[in-house]
Amino acid sequence: MGLLPLFEWLGQSPVGIFMRQSTYAFPVAEMIHLLSLAILGGVILLIDLRALGLGLAGQTPGGLAEQLRPLLVGSLVVSVVSGVLLLSDEAIKCYYNPAFRAKMLFLALAVVFYFAVQDRFFLVERGGGSVAAKCAGVVSLLLWLSVGLAGRAIGLI
Amino acid sequence: MLEQFCQWLYDSAIGIGIRESIWVFPIIETVHVLGITLLVGTVAILDLRLLGVVLKREPVARVAGSVLPLTWAGFGVMFVSGFLLFWSEAAQSYANPAFRIKLVLLLLAGLNPLIFHFTIYRTVGDWNHRIVTPLGARLAGLFSLTLWGGIICAGRAIAYFQK
Numbered sequence: 563m564g565l566l567p568l569f570e571w572l573g574q575s576p577v578g579i580f581m582r583q584s585t586y587a588f589p590v591a592e593m594i595h596l597l598s599l600a601i602l603g604g605v606i607l608l609i610d611l612r613a614l615g616l617g618l619a620g621q622t623p624g625g626l627a628e629q630l631r632p633l634l635v636g637s638l639v640v641s642v643v644s645g646v647l648l649l650s651d652e653a654i655k656c657y658y659n660p661a662f663r664a665k666m667l668f669l670a671l672a673v674v675f676y677f678a679v680q681d682r683f684f685l686v687e688r689g690g691g692s693v694a695a696k697c698a699g700v701v702s703l704l705l706w707l708s709v710g711l712a713g714r715a716i717g718l719i
Numbered sequence: 720m721l722e723q724f725c726q727w728l729y730d731s732a733i734g735i736g737i738r739e740s741i742w743v744f745p746i747i748e749t750v751h752v753l754g755i756t757l758l759v760g761t762v763a764i765l766d767l768r769l770l771g772v773v774l775k776r777e778p779v780a781r782v783a784g785s786v787l788p789l790t791w792a793g794f795g796v797m798f799v800s801g802f803l804l805f806w807s808e809a810a811q812s813y814a815n816p817a818f819r820i821k822l823v824l825l826l827l828a829g830l831n832p833l834i835f836h837f838t839i840y841r842t843v844g845d846w847n848h849r850i851v852t853p854l855g856a857r858l859a860g861l862f863s864l865t866l867w868g869g870i871i872c873a874g875r876a877i878a879y880f881q882k
Contacts, residue, residue, distance in 0.1 A: 589879060593872045596752075600871060604760015607789070618785045620777060629774055633767070710756070714749045 566657060572646075573653035581651040591647040598640035599710070605634045606676075606706050613684060613699030623695070627685040638673070661719045665712035672705035722813055729810035737807035744807060751800040755874070757793030759867045761786045769860030771850045778847040779856075783840075808881065817876035824873060828866040835859040 572578055581587050611617040612626045621629075649656055656662040675698075684698040728734050737743050767773045768782045805812055812818040839855035846852050852860075 589876065593875050596871050596875055597868055600756045600759040600867075601763055602760070603756035604763055607757065607760060608764060608786070611789075617789075618774075618777065618782065620781050621774075626774075629776075630764075633773055707753075710753065711749065714745075714752060718745050 569649075569653040569657040572650045575650060577647065578650035578653060581647060588648065588651055591644045591651075595641055595644040595648060598637045598644060601633065602637040602641055603706070603710070605630050605637065606702065609634070609685070610699040610703045613680070613702075614696050623685040627681060656716065659716055659719055661712050661715035665709055665716065668705055668708040668712055672702070672709055675705055676702055725809035725813040728806050729808070731806070734806050734809065737803060744804070747800050747803050751797060751804060754793050754796030754798075754800055755871065758790055758797050759793075759871065761789040761793060762863060762867060765790075766860035766863045769852050769856045770864075771852065771857075775850045779849075779852065780843050780847050783843075811881050812877070815877055815880045817873050817880045821870055821873035821877065824866050824870045828863065828870060831859060831862045831866060 581591070608617055609623070609627050609630060612621060612623045618626055627634075680698050680702050684692075684695040737747065764773065765782055765786045768775075768777065768779060774782055805818075835856070839853055839859065842853075846856070851857075
């Protein structure tokens, strides 16, 4: 079964109807999306740089990731919720948009890589200086950057 | 005077070039957003430390020392790319209320750390390890978060007021 019915349902839902009818809902959701992205981007950057041996010198990569986890998860949740609101405004259009599809793919990869691989295996190292940990940091940064670039492209395609 | 200058920028070869190219404007815009993410995302960590929300066990000066070079890099990227975007839209930006608000907020966001560094931050040695920082430091963090958040919102609103 394809995902199209889900997108159709979202577009026809009261939320989607509200987003299309309201003058301010879309811009406001967009601003919230951008604000949460800035926080998310900053947190990811600091954690990944720490994995590369840069940034907050007093922190182990694992310690830093643990302390910033509430901020990471919080900003991720806000950006996903605001993103779903934006999506509901033009769900079918997004469904067929290659940039949107690429963004969702990168987002899934970035989230899974961060929580299932990076956080569990590479950030727990005390020094975080191993080559594998550094590679994981670079992969994470590139995945999140791809999410951002694909996201920007949605409006251009 | 300022209006003529904006018109002159707008009519210049570079202004026209950025405006009329299909790819240049969106590319600069993307770089601009990445620069803002770098700037705001990193300064927010310091602001939240000043407010005692994150990295509570980390000394304030160390957070500032490791975060601010990234913030400045983000500022450089944001400023240069932002000026190029302005260059191509200067005639419209001049009269754009969101753009005007954004510039005022930018000025305030610039003054805030200046005041912070020359007043309360001078005594950082006394409260470096404290979770609850002095009122002045907490206010600086709060102003910074509010102003940069406002700048992102006003910046996004520019496009809605354009033309």
